[in-house]
Amino acid sequence: MTTLDQARRAARPTRPPLVIAAHGTRDPEGARAALALADLVRQVLPDVTVSIGFVELTTPGIADAVATAARDTPQVVVVPLMLGNGGHVRRDIPEALEAGRARVPGSRVAYAPHLGPDPALRALTLDRIRAVLGDWAEPATTVVLVGRGCSIAGTNAEHVALARLLEEEGAFAQVLPAFLQVTGPDLPAALDRAVRLGAERIVVAPNFLFPGSMRTWTGDQVAAWRDARPAAPPVRVAEVIGPCAGLAAVVADRYRAGARRLDDGGATPVYLSGLVLRGRDVLVVGGGRVAERRILALLDAGARVRVVSPILTPVLSALELAGRFSWSARAYADGDVADAWYVLAVTDDPAVNTRVAAEAETRHTFCVRSDHAAGGSAWTPATGRSAGMLIGVVGHREPRRTAAVRDALLEAARTLAEDD
Known part of the structure; x- marks a missing residue:
């Protein structure tokens, strides 16, 4: 590296480190997959220090990972490596990152959204399904999409919605949801339903990121179901998403959004102006x-x-x-x-x-x-007209509060006009 290159690198602003918050597993293959993903994310974000912490079963824990990252740079971005918005995303990870942040006074942590809604992950799931189709045609194939299942109804509903989206975006006969724990339908019940609905060929698609207990249970339950029903239609099991460039890109996008929140300190990162668009x-x-x-x-x-x-x-x-x-x-x-x-x-x-x-x-x-x-590169304000004035308010991911502030300003403008 030349002296000029070294100077340029030293002059770059320090970017906040990234802590990937993963689930943890007793399966060595699953742990290796999580670490392999971290390596891929480092390739996408070469100027960012990337580490990984785990909710349970695997070390280091998330609190330890956050505290270590915050000691070097007091601003940290945490991306939950989770497909669903369950208890880990809502409770366990926030508690752990707060515990880690508290160990380094003055540090700040931006907690990114979970991965599940990203359309890039749907594309990866479709890729995994199509990889096991072989000579099966999509319109003649029924897919059973398997999720973890939890006690939060909204999280389970996200999985059901994902099944519908995959049915719309693919060309399959149908896509049926199933769950491995807590709620139903369970996997054998979903397979039975597929048969009752006339399925000729079935692909079971595990909606999981890495190898682990969930993938193992999926394979075991499919094998037991086939053994108990020798006349049932053929079933193939797709692979989990696994560490790949597409998943790394989604994590990097979540990181960038979190880093922007730290950069603007919670303020709205726009410059207010009025566009003259007449005739343009x-x-x-x-x-x-x-x-x-x-x-x-x-x-x-x-x-x-x-x-x-x-x-x-x-x-x-x-x-x-x-x-x-x-x-x-x-x-x-x-x-x-x-x-x-x-x-x-x-x-x-x-x-x-x-x-x-x-x-x-x-x-x-x-x-x-x-x-x-x-x-995008521009935001649309919440606007209204009052007493000859056009009033616009730009909020920061708080649409209800933004609208309330706009309405209060409109009322103030009307009151001032009446007083005059």
């Missing part, structure tokens, strides 16, 4: 209810609106027929951002919104994302 080209990708609200405001501002969406709401259809905006009745395509002064990515598909924001970034065009504000 604005692109809206999406034609649903969110797009409807935004387009109405853009038209009020005099913007020249272009909409790219396969469908429109009835209100937007009427506006389009009246010639209020131009409409391309298709999905978003690369190049649509060209010539736009301002872009809104408001589809219900995060992958599409990501593509739109990425193209806008390369063209130096500000872009709002309706699904993930931090993934």
